[in-house]
Amino acid sequence: MAKIVVFGAGGHAGRKTVVEAAARGHQVTAVVRDPAKYADLAAAAPGVTVVAGDVTDALSVTAVAAGHDAAISTAARMDVPADEFFTAAARALADGLAAAGVTRLVVVGIGTTLEVTPGVPIYDTPDFPADFRPFSLGHAAELDVLRATDERLDWLVLAPPPVFLDDEGPKTGAYRFGDERVPEHSGESFAYADLAAAVVDETENPRHHRALVSVAS
Numbered sequence: 001m002a003k004i005v006v007f008g009a010g011g012h013a014g015r016k017t018v019v020e021a022a023a024r025g026h027q028v029t030a031v032v033r034d035p036a037k038y039a040d041l042a043a044a045a046p047g048v049t050v051v052a053g054d055v056t057d058a059l060s061v062t063a064v065a066a067g068h069d070a071a072i073s074t075a076a077r078m079d080v081p082a083d084e085f086f087t088a089a090a091r092a093l094a095d096g097l098a099a100a101g102v103t104r105l106v107v108v109g110i111g112t113t114l115e116v117t118p119g120v121p122i123y124d125t126p127d128f129p130a131d132f133r134p135f136s137l138g139h140a141a142e143l144d145v146l147r148a149t150d151e152r153l154d155w156l157v158l159a160p161p162p163v164f165l166d167d168e169g170p171k172t173g174a175y176r177f178g179d180e181r182v183p184e185h186s187g188e189s190f191a192y193a194d195l196a197a198a199v200v201d202e203t204e205n206p207r208h209h210r211a212l213v214s215v216a217s
Helices: 012-023 035-043 058-065 082-100 130-147 192-204
Strands: 003-007 027-032 048-052 070-073 104-108 115-117 154-159 164-166 189-191 211-216
Touching: 003 012, 003 058, 012 027, 012 192, 027 035, 035 048, 058 082, 070 082, 070 192, 082 104, 082 130, 104 192, 130 154, 154 192, 164 192, 189 192, 192 211
Parallel strands: 003 027, 003 070, 027 048, 070 104, 104 154, 154 211, 164 189
Antiparallel strands: none
8 A cells, every 4th residue: 555645636637546546545645726625535535635735836745745655646727828837837746756755756648749750749730729739738848847857756647548538437447558659549538537547557566767658548
């Protein structure tokens, strides 16, 4: 049993990840901005504690992560420019986790940062919708920050396939890891429950290190 801190625990990926980790017997600290809005999260599974925290503030990250074995971030903000939020979060996680003595970090990324050909991510393809590009660029900037961190931070960004992410779909366990290329994927959707299982698998038993890796079925 491990102690795992999950940032962005109130979102779709965060909730599924909290429940998955707790179901495996881990002690989970679920970090949200306003715990009063997430009373149901603490009741979702045994071993879950909901606390207030700010993933973009290194001191806050240190305070909530201290004493944990690993960290997961599924955090996102739609009311803040993506490049500002994701780079601030990456820097705060790197600095805050180092101060807390936590070396393993698994981050949920986005499929549009995966490459269609070497050096060409989906968001740089000609037909990519302009409205979605800033959010993808924010995730790409986050990757740049993580790649520049001290090598003692064992980070991993897991990107689901660029398809509909299903909040209601059951966990199948039928997922596989790839690399930074767009993976072949069966079906038109991918379950958040399977994404959460992959995230917790990589938190429990790290196989990929300091890299962007796809996960698909």
